Amino acid sequence: MSQLFVKICGITRPDQAEAIAALGVSALGFIAVPNTPRYLSPSAMAGWVGSLPVLKVGVFLDQDPHTITTWVEATGITAVQLHGQESPEDCHRLGELLPGIPRIKALRIRHLADLALASAYTGCVETLLLDAYHPQQAGGTGQTLNWSELAQGSLPLPWILAGGLNPDNIGQALSQVTPNGIDLSSGVEVKPGDKDLGKVQALLQHIRSQGWEIATALPPRIPLPTATS
Secondary structure, eight states: OOEEEEEEEEOOHHHHHHHHHHHTTSSSEEEETTTTTOOOOOHHHTTTGSSSSEEEEEEESSHHHHEEEEEHHHTTOOOOEOOOOOOOHHHHHHHHHSOOOOOEEEEEEESSGGGGGGGGGTTTOEHHHHHHHSSSSSSSOOOOOOOHHHTTOOSSOOOOOOOSTTTTHHHHHHHHHOOSSSEEGGGGETTTTTEHHHHHHHHHHHHHHTEEEEEESOOOOOOOOOOOO
16 A cells, blocks of 8 residues: 655644644644744744644745754754755755754746756755745645646655645546645645644545555655665
8 A cells, every 4th residue: 555645734723733633644734934824933832743743844934044943942843844945055954953854845836847956955855845836925825736747757856745735636636646745734724724624534534545545754765876886
C-alpha cells in the first residue's frame, strides 16, 4: 500500500489541532508570518503546539534563519516550511542552526519551466512543496495548479502538492499526479483559521478508500547518486 503524507495547514485553535491530529493526519501547519489571516505568534503557540502527537510544521516567509531558530526553540515546532524567496544558502544555514529539523521548501509554480528551480535546493532541504502562484499571496489562496501539466515534470526530491485541494477534487488531483504528500488549508475551512472537521474527515476517508495509507512522517529523501571512479 502506498503512503501519502497529509498536512493540514493554517491551524489556529488548540481544540481543532487536537481533533485533527486524532483523525490521523501526518502533520499540522502553523503560520509564523505576521499580518496574515492565520498567523500565530510564538507566545500563542507556546504551551500547546509542542505537545501535539504529529509533526508540527512552522511556515515562514523570508525570515532570517536566526529568527526562525528562536521561534522553533520557543514553540516546539518540529519542521520548518520556507514559503518565500529563501535561497539555497539560507536553507543550508538553517540546517546548521537546527540540526535534525526537516526543511520543506515551497515553490510557487506558474509554468512547468518553474520546476527547474528545484535543482538548486537538492542538497539543502529534505522536501519540496509545490503551490499555485498568486501575485499578492504566498499561500492559502484556494487556487489550483495545472495538474496535467505538472505530471509531465520531474523533481529531484520528495514533494508535496498544495494549492486549492479539497475533499471534492483530491481524487482528480491524485489521478493526474503522484506526489509524496498533500497540503490543505482553505479547502478544509469554514473561514481562514477555522477548520471544518467534517471536511478533514471526508478527505481522509476518501484517500483511504483509494488505497492510500496515511504516512506518519515526511517521505524519505531520495539518495544522491554516488560518484564512481
